[in-house]
Amino acid sequence: MTNFARVSSTAMAxxxxxxxxxxxxxxxxxxxxxxxxxxxxxxxxxxxxGRDVFMTWDADRNQIIDENEFYGxxxxxxxxxxxxxxxxxxxxxxxDTWFSDYDPIAYGDLxxxxxxxxxxxxxxxxxxxxxxxxxxxxxxxxxEEQFVTGLYGVYDADDDLIVTQAEYDVVGVFxxxxxxxxxxxxxxxxxxxxxxxxxxxxxxxxxEDFIDEMEVYDVTxxxxxxxxxxxxxxxxxxxxxxxxxxxxxxxxxxxxxxPYAEVVMSDxxxxxxxxxxxxxxxxxxxxxxxxxxxxxxxEVVSGVDDAEVLRGWRASELIGDYARIRDGxxxxxxxxxxxxxxxxxxxxxxVVQANDAYGSGYRAYPYQGYGAGSGWDxxxxxxxxxxxxxxxxxxxxLDYERF
Numbered sequence: 154m155t156n157f158a159r160v161s162s163t164a165m166a167x168x169x170x171x172x173x174x175x176x177x178x179x180x181x182x183x184x185x186x187x188x189x190x191x192x193x194x195x196x197x198x199x200x201x202x203g204r205d206v207f208m209t210w211d212a213d214r215n216q217i218i219d220e221n222e223f224y225g226x227x228x229x230x231x232x233x234x235x236x237x238x239x240x241x242x243x244x245x246x247x248x249d250t251w252f253s254d255y256d257p258i259a260y261g262d263l264x265x266x267x268x269x270x271x272x273x274x275x276x277x278x279x280x281x282x283x284x285x286x287x288x289x290x291x292x293x294x295x296x297e298e299q300f301v302t303g304l305y306g307v308y309d310a311d312d313d314l315i316v317t318q319a320e321y322d323v324v325g326v327f328x329x330x331x332x333x334x335x336x337x338x339x340x341x342x343x344x345x346x347x348x349x350x351x352x353x354x355x356x357x358x359x360x361e362d363f364i365d366e367m368e369v370y371d372v373t374x375x376x377x378x379x380x381x382x383x384x385x386x387x388x389x390x391x392x393x394x395x396x397x398x399x400x401x402x403x404x405x406x407x408x409x410x411x412p413y414a415e416v417v418m419s420d421x422x423x424x425x426x427x428x429x430x431x432x433x434x435x436x437x438x439x440x441x442x443x444x445x446x447x448x449x450x451x452e453v454v455s456g457v458d459d460a461e462v463l464r465g466w467r468a469s470e471l472i473g474d475y476a477r478i479r480d481g482x483x484x485x486x487x488x489x490x491x492x493x494x495x496x497x498x499x500x501x502x503x504v505v506q507a508n509d510a511y512g513s514g515y516r517a518y519p520y521q522g523y524g525a526g527s528g529w530d531x532x533x534x535x536x537x538x539x540x541x542x543x544x545x546x547x548x549x550x551l552d553y554e555r556f
Contacts, residue, residue, distance in 0.1 A: 206304060218300055230247070239276060348519060369397075371426070378406075395467070408455070413498060428453070479539060502519055515550065518540070521539065
């Protein structure tokens, strides 16, 4: 474990400054995640919340929450009034709710300058001495599964493996959505006045065409299957390509997820080459019901036809969903997502076939992201755009012939 007491205050402040704002609890209500309506949240139901928090705290998107990110996330959560410091009351409530199983560290022992304001560097040093991170990470790296388990334990105050509405509400006070979070999200919205299709026409790829038309070859040049889907991470980057292979082999058809970094376009541009052959396909992964974006990015995974993707989604899940636009404080239906446009290894735009009321036809709009506080979530049938009717109506029609 890193000794935080030896990290300079300047370095720590810089590290914590880049940590993303805390996940807004208002995004998930208890009813949202109590899927069976039995007023008891199981660990499986809770995963939706845990994943969103993990995604937000994992500021560098490397699938691991390091100590800086962990302490920064906890500090931001405990600072319920969002004034950039912890009072003794905030610290005490946070410790009793989150870490009651650990030996407490007195507020005065951390407040080194005795100004009754606990800053992030003082806070991180204290938690480092308590070895909270080391326990959550089980002595290793804090990945998504360990983090979700640890967070569920925070909610499950009586350790009965069930989170009641009352327990959920107790922790909910730490996730107050603040103005800074809203301002950050709004600042990232691309103005349609500055939006044009020039780069997309020059370098964009249709995800729909990629999935429907690309053949798959092995390293010997033999055609072995077809592209079935594209796995996208929460940051919009392509994690892997899902292919159905093996139809010509004795093993029969199988679906494999191949890291995007290992996928090469064929010389004619009409297919992709993957490092899977009849002799090696058995070496890749194993059949599973769930796989993570992290594993999709770093290893070939087999048996992923209907598998759930943790912290990510399939391109086919968004294509066909309804796009909505702002209408005052609510959203109204605009049209269907008909395609995604890919550029430089990530989703650059969504293509919407507008309803007749908005002029019909196809238009492309900047991709707004995935997860809490963004345009879309894999569990939602809607993709929400931060634009009004007049803005979307002034966007030019998309000409597929120019790709």
